[in-house]
Amino acid sequence: YCNWCLKNQTDFKFEQIIYNEEKPYLIRTRQISLFYKTPNHLEVTVSEAKPITNKIFGNQFDRNILDSMQDVLLISEAEPLDSPGPRVLFVNSAFHRMTGYQESEILGRTPRILQCENTTIESRSDIRKGLASWKPFKVVLRNKTKSGEEFDVELSISPVADETGWFTHWISIQRDVTVQHKADEKLSETMIWLNAIIEAGKIGMWDWDLVTNQVRYSKEYKKQIGYEERELKDDFAEFESRVHPDDLHDVLKKATQTIEQCRDHHKTEFRLRHKDGSYRWIWAHASVIKNRKGKPIRLVGSHIDITEQKQLEAQLRQAQKMEAIGQLAGGVAHDFNNHLASIIGFAELLSTKLEDSSLQGYVNKILMSAEGSSLLTRKLLTFSRKDEVTFENVSIHEQIFEVLSILSHSLDKRIQLHTDLSAIDNTVLADKALVQSILLNLALNAKDAMPEGGILCIETHNTKPTIGNIPDVDKKSVIQIRVSDTGTGIAKSVMPKIFDPFFTTKDVGKGTGLGLATAYSAVTQFKGAIDVESRLGKGTSFVIELPLVEKSAHARSLCNSPDIRKEDVHAKTLLVVEDDSLVSEMLQETLEVLGHKSICVENGKEALALYEKQGEEFDAVILDMNMPIMGGKETFKALQQINADVKVIISSGYSAEHTVSELLASGVYSIISKPYKIADIDEAIRALP
Structure with a gap:
């Protein structure tokens, strides 16, 4: 352009910034005459040269106004856009307060000296794009002060053009937003934390505008009732239509x-x-938000799904009912067993004295009926978890036959019952009533899983252990019991909880959730293992494996009690403490038949008074546990105070507070449970030293 003007000797205008003593000056020409005095000498006439500051503001008052600003005002050249960038022409006093740089330290230098390692590439790119657009823009970036301290700054940058429309400068308003950013970050962290709590706590949130009737539901709110966020509209009608009628x-x-x-x-x-x-x-x-006049304008609130809690409460009520039934059963069992003890005892005494053999059949029927009632009492206590587990040799096949006999009267005719009892060895050491309870429970569960009919199959096989780790029998044979059905099956999501106490998939009132938990507990006590296999729509199989009894093993069983042989009995004298007169009379006569002497008293106080006087005469004490005035436990401890070596045989119809192991550990010599037979009494006395 200059060459063209020189060649054509044309006047032209231009601006050029020069620096004198580190202060910028703007040289502006209005009319330029260009001519060569000699071929190598160009003469230029400059019509005007002003300092740039005089161009920006005309007097000190303008400067004072700019210096009073809280935000930084920075004016720079328009170019170059790329490195090193436009040079700074002016800053107000706020620049020093923000950055620590004096005005003289920044003028003529690029603002980019304020950038630091944490100035992101994205923010630098945003500045470059904004400058290239020649339009006003905003950007936030990380800068550093003269001392190296980092801060966040918000830039509002606008281009400035001269009267010809040419962009000559950039004006930047800068504000320190470090405190705001930290507050925003803290708020963001708090929101993340609150959202995490809401999500972890599964709390659904909602907001109801009472003025517009608009409702907003949170993501978790919708998730509680099975919906994705986009599936459920934010509408009050959506809520109202879903509340139970x-x-x-x-x-x-x-x-x-x-x-x-x-x-x-x-x-x-x-x-x-x-x-x-x-x-x-x-x-x-729900919490109410009110306007200034105290009128409710919004309801905001939370929803928590308490379905599981409600189920647990119902199960707890059921368990409490069972506990109450168990306590009632215990009380009834004590009195009932006293009556049975008298019936069985006197029937057996009658049997020993009958001369007319034709009447023996009637006595046997009395004994059979009494023993059946005794078994009924035992089952009641077992189901209510109030009876001590008694280990004895149990035939699994016999218990299966018992269960089949019960099921034959209760199964739907559309359910076919199949059995395959292939196990040759089927005797285990277990509690007979519990084994029957487990098998019956599994069979009834199978029945419930086939409301439209199907096949219920019970199988046994001898095999090596295939499920769990059965102690001490890893290489030995076990009996495997499989109870299968062709019913609805069990969902995979439910399988891990299937043996949990109180867990049930049945409707309220149709299951306690204790059956499988009790089965698992009992099988574990029997040193066995239990597992389940199931497919939805195909059916379920419960598999139990129990260790077999070795052929030399022996377990206590009433049927194996020794015969009464009066001739080889060493006569003993016993103190009988029994509050029930019939039981007391039966015991006295039974002991006499067995060749022993006895003295009977009705309660613990009478027993202690007599024992203190004549204790050396007694070889042992037969002590009832549940008595008025002084209970069996208190009496036993008092007897031990008189004679630490006293031999006490506990005679109990039921004891809720003391297990067999606890009583034996406290020094009790042996225990006979009512109703007992003469053979049981004989065995207990023969065991005395």
């Missing part, structure tokens, strides 16, 4: 009362329909 009136009434009475909050429980059609129990808390 039996609960809707109370829910709306409580909300209306809260609004009309200007309450601060309310709580409620109700059922809300899930996407799968089931109902979930919801605990809701």
Whole structure:
């Protein structure tokens, strides 16, 4: 351009910034005459040369205004856009306060000297794009002060053009936003933390605008009832239509009362329909937001799914009922067993004295009936978990036959019953009543899983252990019991919980959730293992493996009690402490038949008084546990105070407080459980030294 002007000797205008004593000056020409005095000498006439500051503001008052600003004002050249960047022409006093640089230290230098290692590539790129657009823009970036301290700054940058429209400068308003950013970061962390708590606590949130009737539901709220966020509209009708019909009136009434009475909050429980059609129990808390006049304008609140809690409460109530039944059963069992003890004892005494053999059949029927009643009492105590586990040799096949006999009267005719009892060895060391209970429970579960009919199969096989780690029998044979059905099957999600106490998939009132948990516990006590296999729509198989009894093993069983042989009995004298007169009389006569002497008293106080005087005469004491005035435990301890070596045989119909192991550990010599036979009494006395 200059060459063209020189060649054509044309006047032209231009601007050029020069620096004198580190202060910028703007040279502006209005009319330039160009001519060569000699071929090598160009003469230029400059019409005007002003300092740039005089161009920006005309007097000191303008400068004072700019220096009073809290934000930084920075003016730079328009170019170059790329490195090293436009040079700074002016900064106000706020620049020093923000960066620590004096005005003289920044003028003529690029603002990019403020950038640091943590100035992101993205923010630098945003500045470059904004400059290239020649339009106003904003950007936030990380800078550093003269001392190296980092800070966040928000830049509002605008281009400035001269009267010809040419962009000559950039004006930047800069604000330190470090405190704001830290507050934003803290707020963001708090929100993340709160959202994590809400998610972990599975708390659904909602916001109801009472003015517009608009409702907003959180993601977790929708998730509680099975919906993705996009599937459920933010609409009050969506909530209202899903509340259980039996609960809707109370829910709306409580909300209306809260609004009309200007309450601060309310709580409620109700059922809300899930996407799968089931109902979930919801605990809701609502808080009221009021305007300046105290009028409610919004309800905000939370939903917590308490379905599992409700189920646990129902199961607990059921368990408490069972506990109450168990306590009742225990009390009834004591009295009932006393009666049975008298019946069995006197029937056996009658049997020993009958001369007319034709009457023996009647006595046997009395004994059979009494023994059946005794077994019924034992089952009642076992089911209510109030009886001590008694290990004895148990034939699994015999127990299966017992269960089949029971099932034959209760199975739906559409259910076919198949058995395959292939196990040759089937005797295990276990509790007979518990084994029968386990098998019956599994069979009834199979029946319930086939409401439309199917096949229930019970199988046994001898095999090596295939499930779990059965102690001491890893290389030995076990009996495997398999109870299978062709029913509905069990979902995979449920399988890990199948043996948990109180877990049930049955409807309320149709299951306690204790059957399989009890089975698992009992099988473990028997040193066995239990497992389950299932496929939805195909059926379920429960597999139990129990260690077999070795052929030389011996377990206590009433049927193996020794015969009464009076001739080889060493006569003993016994103190009988029994409050039931019939049982006391039966014991006295039984002991006499067995060749022993006895003295009977009705309670513990009488027993102690007699033992203190004549204790050396007694070889042992037969002591009832449940007595008035002084109980069996208290009497036993008092007897031990008189004679530490006293031999006490506990005679009990039922003891809720003391297990067999506890009594034996405390010094009791042996225990005979009512109702007992003469053979049981004989065996206990023969065992005395």
